Every structure is written in structure tokens, then in C-alpha cells.
Amino acid sequence: MDEQLLQYFSNELPVEERLELIHRIENDNQLKAEFIRLQNLSAVSQLSIHPSDRNEGLKYFKLFDSRIKQNTQRKLLVNIAKYAAIALILIASSIWTTLYLSGNATETAINTLYVPAGQRAQITLQDGTEVWLNAQSTLKYPSHFSKKNREVEITGEAFFDVAQEKKRPFIVSTQHIDMKVLGTQFNVYSYPDAGYIQTDLIEGSVKVTQNKDKKNSIILKPNEQVIVYGNNMAVTNTLNPEHMLWKNGIYAFTNERLITIIEKLQLYYDVKIVVEDPEIFNVKYTGKFRQRDGIDEILRILQKIQSFKIERDKENNIITLTK
Template sequence: MLADGTKVWLNSRSTLTFPGSFKGNIRNVKLDGEGYFAVTKNVEQPFIVETNKCNVKVLGTEFNVMAYAADSVWETSLLEGAVEILVPGSNNSGMRLEPNMMASLKGNRLVKGRIKEADYFLWREGLLCFNDISVRDMIEKLKLYYGVDIVVNNTRILKNRYTGKFRTKDGVEHVLKVLKLNNKFTYTKNDETNVITIN
């Protein structure tokens, strides 16, 4: 919990930089990774989440931001309230979201849409949820969540699709063992280099 009462949940491999107390006319934090925010309302002191690609400005709301500096994906999803997304260095005035909407950055352009999957936010409760996702995209998420490098030599599995839920505490190898049930592959893990190779 932050000094103003705002609650923050951070996903794996995520960091949040914030002051001990908020002074001045804004409440400013910096996020690298993924965070879910339940912001305490204060009309006179907006809350701003800075990331490496976009900033999210709110007054009081619940929203999720995914902005890993090492990843090309940037997106935010709004569950309650309203947010404004600002692209630093851009000439446009930003984009406003309403509840159950999301925005993602495609190149230098913000794209708005409806939240596709409510289960996506269950990471706060220690669950990884995949809904009809390609194995290629699933592996990218596993790399982010578990901080491992995954090399895929068996590229035929990458276009396959998967739906399922996993407890994060069970680890990446548990996910791979379950994935192997429907996809024919083997894997090895080098503990010294933290690399998993899928053959």
C-alpha cells in the first residue's frame, strides 16, 4: 500500500519506484513490468503511472498496466473509473478509457478495444491464465513471468493453441509438462544458464 492508501499488486519480475509520501500536485510512480492499481481518489492530486512507453493518468480507479521495458508489448486495461493515456513526445492529446476497455501500443499508435478476458487479471491471485493463445505467445509470457530463456527448436508446436490455468508457484517446468500432453516435444533445462530448450 502506498502512502495515499493506493493498493498495488506487482506481477513477477516487476518493479515500482515511488516516494515515501506524495507532495505537490501529482502522485507520480514509475513501473517496469506489470502492476494492478486500486487508486485512492483525489481530484486535486492526480495519480500518474510512468512507464518506458506511455503514462497513465488517473483520479481514482482500478486498472492494470503491462509495460516490461525488455518487452515490446505495452497495454493497459481499465476495470473501474477512468484513465487517460499519454504518449510522451507525442503531439496527440492522449486517449481516454472507460470501464471494461483496454488500450495497447502498436508502433507509436494507441489502439482501443474491449477487455478480452477477465481471467487475465488472476495473476494477482497467483494464477497464469491462457485462453486460446498460441504456444508462441504462451512461451513469451512464460519467459517474462519466470525469468528464463526458452529456446524452441521444435518450431511446429508454435502455431498450436492452448487454453488453461496454472498456479505460478508450480513453476515453468510444470507448465511445460502439461503442455507436452497435447504437443509432442521434449525439453531440457540448463540450471547454470537458466535456459530451457524445447526439441
């Protein structure tokens, strides 16, 4: 039996852990079923456990649980059914109260998910929104969203499949812009060292607004992208939709200069790549790489396109490319 459940019903679970438990219950059907079962047992047995008599209370609680499982007499089943309506009311009241309180208490409680170099991750938020994170990316999000909106913050690259809620907009913030949506799919590229922010919309609509100038905003349509350089925002059709294959573990490039590809690989794999002869990397390349192949294998493949030498300084995590 889950220890947190026992502490919950004995009123010994701290507030922050109660919120964690409720979040687990929402995302774990088996745990939710166990929670409801224990709520029924608690209601039927009329338990009133306090911290001072925890051991005694738990002893009788487990004894009652055992009797419920072993006794198959019809009379007992009828009694349980009789109390079912009361138990359901108690369950609904308890869950609603806990969720209501946790919704107010966790507005400032922020979780942080960081994805290391060469990796990717996927997470489902409390409202059902799915987020994929690329390498070297960080997502900050609350355990429970407020009643007015759903706000998260991204550094790096992320793909969002936002659960639709008409009354609560979903807001994604980066270092320079805010994106406001209701229900949609879009990709955000926002590495601090990249020098620009790019948002590609797959479906739905996204309103992109400058943080420092709220009047400077645009609304994207499906298959459009916006690239933000400083205070400038340029909207075009999505040029390389296969770029978003990164969430499937594939880095895809379409007619991009090798120097640009190398700059992106530097971000993805957290390695400094020094290019001593940039002019030899102006050739354009179209191709795909598997993320798990790693930076060394990818550079060896690129050598077949354009001949260059590779020197690796493992101690300082530097790769130098020369003629």
C-alpha cells in the first residue's frame, strides 16, 4: 500500500506532499482506484484517525480492510452498498476541496525540467498539454495552473500540443516573447546563444508578442513561422517542416549551410565547435541525422560532404574544424 495514502488518511501528510499526491492520483489510474477504495473504507468504517493514535488507527483500518476482502456475506455487501452514496459524496467533497486548495496554493510553486545534451524528453502537464523538449532545454511549469490562465516558460526548443480550454489561455514565455494560444500545436526554438527566436505553427493559432513592447504582436496561421531578431519580427511560410522531427530523435536539415548546421549541433550537444575556415562551410546540405549517433558520428558524415579536419580537445570540450 502506498505510504503517502496512509499518511493522507491519518492526516499526517504535509501540505506540499498532499499536493504531490493529488498530482500523482490525477496521472495514475491505479493509484486513483486505490485512493477511491480507501475513501470508501474510511467512510464505511467511520474512522477518525489523529496523529496521537496513528498506530492504533492504522491497525483497525487494515483490519477492516482485511474483513471487507474476506467476508462475502450478503448482509455486509448490502451494508456497504447502503453507504456507497455517502462515501461517494465524501470522496467528491474531499477531492474537490483538495484540488481547490492546491490550485490556490501552488500558483507560485514552479517545477523545472531540464534535458541534458544529446537527449530529449516528453512530459504531460496537469491540464493534459503534451510538451516535447529538445536537448539543452529547460521547461518551467506549475504543478497546477491558475483559474485564469496556464503559463509556462521555455529556454531552448520545445514542441507543444496544447489541450484546448476556451476560458484559460495557454501562455509560453521565452527570454524575449510571449506566445498565447487556446489549443494548438507549435514549435519554439529559443536557445539564448542562437541570437534569434523562431516559432512554427502546425495547427490552431498563436499570438506572438514582444515582452518589452506589448503593442508589437502578430498572429500566426497554420504552416507559418515567425523569426524574432531583437525588436524585429518576420513572418513567412514554414520553410522546413521536417525540422520538427527532432521530437522523434531525428535532426533534419533542408538546404542549410554547413556552418548553420554546425552552430545548431553545438547547442544540441553542449560542445564548443571552433571553425577556423568558415568559408569552406558555406556549401548547403540536405540530410537527416539520428540524435543518438552523437556529435562525432555526425561530423564524420559531414566530412563526406565537405572535406575538413577534426581536432577534439576532450578536456576542454572543444572541437576544432580546419581545412
